[in-house]
Amino acid sequence: MPLPSSLTRQSSMANPYRILALGMFVAFGAAIGGEFFSAAAPAEVPPPPPTLLAAAHANPAEVAFTDTLRRGETITQLLARAELADTDARSLLDELRQHHDPRRLKPGSVLSYRKGFSSGELRALEMRLDADRTLNARREGTAWDVRVEEVPVRTDTVVLSGVVESSLYRALASAEGDNDVPTGERERVVDLLADRIFAWQIDFSRDLRAGDEFRVLYERQVRPDGTARTSRVLAVQMEINGRTHEAYHFHSPDGTEDYYMRDGGSLKRAFLRAPLEFRRISSAFSKSRFHPILGKNRPHNGVDYAAAAGTPVRAVGDGVIGRAGWGGGYGNVVEIRHQRGYTSRYAHLRGFANGIRPGVRVRQGDLIGYVGATGLATGPHLHYEFHANGRPVDPNSIKYLTGEPIPSRHRGPFTRTLGLQLSFLDEWVDSLRLAQPGAGLASTAAIE
Numbered sequence: 001m002p003l004p005s006s007l008t009r010q011s012s013m014a015n016p017y018r019i020l021a022l023g024m025f026v027a028f029g030a031a032i033g034g035e036f037f038s039a040a041a042p043a044e045v046p047p048p049p050p051t052l053l054a055a056a057h058a059n060p061a062e063v064a065f066t067d068t069l070r071r072g073e074t075i076t077q078l079l080a081r082a083e084l085a086d087t088d089a090r091s092l093l094d095e096l097r098q099h100h101d102p103r104r105l106k107p108g109s110v111l112s113y114r115k116g117f118s119s120g121e122l123r124a125l126e127m128r129l130d131a132d133r134t135l136n137a138r139r140e141g142t143a144w145d146v147r148v149e150e151v152p153v154r155t156d157t158v159v160l161s162g163v164v165e166s167s168l169y170r171a172l173a174s175a176e177g178d179n180d181v182p183t184g185e186r187e188r189v190v191d192l193l194a195d196r197i198f199a200w201q202i203d204f205s206r207d208l209r210a211g212d213e214f215r216v217l218y219e220r221q222v223r224p225d226g227t228a229r230t231s232r233v234l235a236v237q238m239e240i241n242g243r244t245h246e247a248y249h250f251h252s253p254d255g256t257e258d259y260y261m262r263d264g265g266s267l268k269r270a271f272l273r274a275p276l277e278f279r280r281i282s283s284a285f286s287k288s289r290f291h292p293i294l295g296k297n298r299p300h301n302g303v304d305y306a307a308a309a310g311t312p313v314r315a316v317g318d319g320v321i322g323r324a325g326w327g328g329g330y331g332n333v334v335e336i337r338h339q340r341g342y343t344s345r346y347a348h349l350r351g352f353a354n355g356i357r358p359g360v361r362v363r364q365g366d367l368i369g370y371v372g373a374t375g376l377a378t379g380p381h382l383h384y385e386f387h388a389n390g391r392p393v394d395p396n397s398i399k400y401l402t403g404e405p406i407p408s409r410h411r412g413p414f415t416r417t418l419g420l421q422l423s424f425l426d427e428w429v430d431s432l433r434l435a436q437p438g439a440g441l442a443s444t445a446a447i448e
């Protein structure tokens with residue numbers, strides 16, 4: 001397969017941007033977001049430069065204005081500033097209301113309009129309704145032709161790849177692939193990987209090591225200004241501590257969508273790897289087991305997560321609250337009894353979530369309390385323990401599945417989707433090798 005000249009694939013949406021066809025127009029001091037050009041009477045309009053005037057003689061000229069909806073102002077007041085004839089304003093507003101509730105326009109909305117140079121008659125009007133839609137109105141004799149047009153988007157499919165050095169956020173922020181993807185969007189990809197796609201497999205705050213590699217196949221619908229209207233992770237491959245983790249997105253013919261392993265198995269497990277969202281966990285936390293209050297090393301049967309006081313704590317799995325109250329050195333503590341003799345324990349909580357008390361049933365991901373520093377704790381953190389029949393165990397060792405695999409009737413479409421995703425990722429790896437003969441992914445994509 002020939003290599004793509006660029007690793008960004010683009011395809012046009014079937015919704016080309018309609019451009020308002022206008023005759024010759026002369027633009028004056030249009031200010032967006034700054035000073036308003038308050039509906040000038042023709043007499044106040046400075047004379048156009050001579051070159052434009054010459055052209056204006058050839059066609060009936062129009063004058064373009066820009067104004068901004070002010071805080072507390074209605075569209076009627078804005079149109080009044082444009083000095084529309086009352087009948088014009090009324091028929092235009094009636095028409096606009098068919099397409100958009102004018103009360104939903106936000107202060108700062110920019111209105112552009114064009115008037116006949118000599119007649120002063122409003123000919124066309126354009127207003128951005130939101131990031132994705134523009135309202136266009138054109139005079140058709142005495143009536144108005146109003147339409148709402150979608151801002152054009154293109155679909156980019158890109159690969160973000162790199163090697164973890166210090167943090168995954170940092171690695172992804174500087175990942176190779178597409179430099180057009182803004183940092184904020186890259187951070188959302190990390191959140192998605194940690195708290196959604198691999199929430200059952202990887203504790204991103206503890207499992208990642210320098211040298212771990214990742215490749216993310218990522219699709220975004222991009223507006224002309226470079227921001228994404230929608231985006232989604234299509235596939236992820238991560239090498240963590242020598243182990244491969246993979247997730248592939250599948251939109252089933254039934255309309256449901258989810259991530260699966262290469263063999264079509266579900267990624268969902270009975271227990272989440274971490275009781276806190278990854279982005280809430282502070283990175284700097286001593287791994288020492290020296291207990292600062294007791295002043296000696298004590299057996300530490302749990303995992304400590306540093307996080308701001310008040311950070312939501314979630315149930316790692318379905319179960320029944322066994323304990324929610326004061327637990328001495330544990331401070332405020334919640335215990336959940338899960339099936340098959342498993343128990344999870346959450347300590348030093350500042351407080352409990354509403355309705356959390358013994359006997360109450362909770363689902364995986366439910367809010368149970370908030371990070372605090374109650375009991376024997378020097379600072380806000382969550383002490384988390386996981387037990388099997390009363391003995392501490394590594395939650396990672398528990399494998400039992402809870403999600404459904406791809407049903408057999410969807411195997412065909414899944415296999416085709418998977419094939420596309422894999423070929424895209426393989427092309428990416430090939431192109432890196434080609435760029436630096438002899439070099440593998442790790443060396444070419446290394447960061448810092």
Ligand SMILES: [Zn+2]
Nearest residue numbers: 302303304383
């Ligand atoms: Zn602890």
